[in-house]
Amino acid sequence: MKSSNIKRRLTTASLVLALLFTTQSFAQSQSMQRNWSIDLMGGIPYTQFTVGSEFLTPTAAFNIRYAANPQFAIRGSFAGGMLEGTGENWFGQNYENQFVRFSLQPEFSIVRSSTVNLALFGGIGILKNDVTVSLENPRGTGNRYAGSPNDDFTSNLSVGSSFRVRLSPRLDFLLQVEENFTTSASMDGYDFVNSRTGDRVNQSGNDRFMTAMAGFTIKFGSNKQRHAMWRKEPSIDEAVKPLAQEIDQLKRKTAQNEKSINEQDKQAEENKTAIADNRQQIKQMKQRDLPRMIDSVEASLKELKKKEEEKQKMMRATGNYYIVTGSYLTMNRAMNHLRQLKEQGHQDARILPPKAQQSKWYRVAFTHGMSRTEANNLLKNKYRALNSEAWLFQYTREPVKGN
Numbered sequence: 387m388k389s390s391n392i393k394r395r396l397t398t399a400s401l402v403l404a405l406l407f408t409t410q411s412f413a414q415s416q417s418m419q420r421n422w423s424i425d426l427m428g429g430i431p432y433t434q435f436t437v438g439s440e441f442l443t444p445t446a447a448f449n450i451r452y453a454a455n456p457q458f459a460i461r462g463s464f465a466g467g468m469l470e471g472t473g474e475n476w477f478g479q480n481y482e483n484q485f486v487r488f489s490l491q492p493e494f495s496i497v498r499s500s501t502v503n504l505a506l507f508g509g510i511g512i513l514k515n516d517v518t519v520s521l522e523n524p525r526g527t528g529n530r531y532a533g534s535p536n537d538d539f540t541s542n543l544s545v546g547s548s549f550r551v552r553l554s555p556r557l558d559f560l561l562q563v564e565e566n567f568t569t570s571a572s573m574d575g576y577d578f579v580n581s582r583t584g585d586r587v588n589q590s591g592n593d594r595f596m597t598a599m600a601g602f603t604i605k606f607g608s609n610k611q612r613h614a615m616w617r618k619e620p621s622i623d624e625a626v627k628p629l630a631q632e633i634d635q636l637k638r639k640t641a642q643n644e645k646s647i648n649e650q651d652k653q654a655e656e657n658k659t660a661i662a663d664n665r666q667q668i669k670q671m672k673q674r675d676l677p678r679m680i681d682s683v684e685a686s687l688k689e690l691k692k693k694e695e696e697k698q699k700m701m702r703a704t705g706n707y708y709i710v711t712g713s714y715l716t717m718n719r720a721m722n723h724l725r726q727l728k729e730q731g732h733q734d735a736r737i738l739p740p741k742a743q744q745s746k747w748y749r750v751a752f753t754h755g756m757s758r759t760e761a762n763n764l765l766k767n768k769y770r771a772l773n774s775e776a777w778l779f780q781y782t783r784e785p786v787k788g789n
Contacts, residue, residue, distance in 0.1 A: 420607035421614045425449035425461070425560055427601030433469055435574040435593050437479050437533075443468045445597050447562075451493075453615035456503075459493045463509065463544070469595065471574065472522075480520045481533060481574040487513040487566070489544050500616060503550040513542040513568055519575035533575035540570040550603065552616055558603035567594045707761040708738060708751035709769050710779045720748035724786075727752070737786040738779065749779060 427447045445467030453459040469483040489511030497504035519533035546564030553559055571577040573593040605613045711727070714720040720737050727735035727750065738749040752769050753761075761778050769776050 420605070420611045421453050422607065423451045423453070423558075423603050423605040423613070423615070425451060425601060425603050427560060427562060427599035429562075429597055429599030431467065431469055431595050431597045433471065433574070433593070433595040435469075435471065435481075435595070436576040436578070437471045437481050437574045443470050445599065447597075447599055447601075451603075451615075453613065455614055456498050456616060457495050459495075459505075459615060461491050461493060461507075463487075463489045463491050463511070465489075465597070467597075469573070479533060479576060480522060481576065482518050483573055483575075484516045485513055485573075487511060487542055487544075489542060491544065493548070501552045503548075503552075503615065505548050505550075506546075507548065508543075508545040511542045511544065513540050513566070513570075514538070515540065515570065515573055517573065517575045534572060534577070535575055536572055538570075540568045540573075542569075543567040550615075555609045555613070556605055558605070560601050560603050562599045562601075563596070564599070565594065565596045568592055706755045706780055706782050707758045708736075708749075708755055708779050708781050708785070709753055709761055709765050709776055710738070710749045710751050711769070711773045711776050713747040713749045715746055715748070717748055720750050723750045738781045739783070739786060741781065741783060749781075751779070751781075751785065752776070755781065755785075 425447065427449075429445055429447075431443060431445050445465065447463060447465040449461045449463045451459055451461040464487070466486040467484075469485065470481060472480050489509040491507045491509030493505050493507040495503055495505045515536060515538055517533075517536045519535050521532055544564055544566050546562060548560060548562045550561075551559045569592055571592050573595070605615075607613065712720075712723050714723065717737075717739075724735055724737055732752055734753045736751055736754065738751055740746060740748065752772075753764065756764075758778070758780075765776060765778060
């Protein structure tokens with residue numbers, strides 16, 4: 387028991403030193419915003435172990451908390467205390483567990499106002515057990531009913547709820563209920579139960595325990611700003627002010643719209659006058675210039691027709707046979723092939739677009755148009771070696787040369 391008391395004092399001293407250090411660090415920080423706080427709580431546990439529980443054993447907790455907004459916060463929770471109990475059988479299976487636990491816990495507010503806050507939280511962490519066991523009446527039992535002391539770590543899942551009441555800009559009152567689930571079956575030193583025949587039966591589930599605590603929250607930062615965990619109730623003036631500003635904006639927009647409508651009406655009248663003038667001018671131009679415009683258009687058409695006839699004549703003279711190296715359904719793919727040919731040194735390469743609506747192929751040729759004899763000789767002597775599938779194609783339209 388002497389060793390147990392020493393460990394208990396060391397645990398308590400560690401928590402007090404951590405509390406003093408953290409409080410001093412937060413108090414000295416001048417640049418800290420109103421998001422940080424600490425929770426100081428004490429209470430009692432209720433265990434669901436193989437051996438019974440005493441309700442008057444103490445537990446304590448210390449939380450470092452960051453509130454992002456009134457809906458969400460995250461906290462690092464440090465807790466410790468003592469769990470002890472006596473079995474209900476004749477042998478008096480006793481245990482004492484001095485534990486320390488750390489858990490990282492997100493917290494979500496479900497009911498909130500400017501003065502009260504009800505939240506749910508949960509998290510995962512680690513829990514250190516320091517368990518001692520004894521038998522009050524060991525006579526004739528040997529080790530049959532004896533437990534196993536242990537000093538080890540186990541993972542921990544915690545869920546619970548908290549209720550806060552805002553007392554001042556610096557201080558809140560806090561109530562909390564928390565359930566802790568562990569991955570250990572021997573937090574009480576007994577990972578078995580005894581059947582009616584006295585046999586040991588391994589415990590089927592892991593140990594868990596509940597704590598109920600009360601305490602206070604100390605909030606840090608300047609009192610000029612409201613803490614992020616509390617929603618500020620707007621005053622009547624603050625609630626009405628946005629509406630008054632919105633009404634003023636609507637009045638200004640209405641005045642601007644009326645001014646704009648008047649200007650548009652004025653502009654519409656000016657446009658009507660201008661349209662009437664334009665119609666009169668068009669009418670006069672038609673009467674005066676239409677015959678001359680018709681003569682000009684007819685002359686332009688004759689000139690275009692003459693140029694087209696000259697182009698066709700030139701193409702017949704120079705030849706309209708091409709050596710085709712590939713056909714494609716899209717112009718983009720044909721352009722890609724043409725680009726490759728020019729990079730390879732075929733600067734006379736060009737694209738032959740579809741000749742008619744019933745044709746869909748864009749053909750890529752090695753050279754310009756030429757006579758059938760010239761094209762056939764070049765195909766046999768030069769281009770058949772570059773592309774064994776190249777062929778002659780007669781094309782009478784203007785090809786696309788590309789860049």
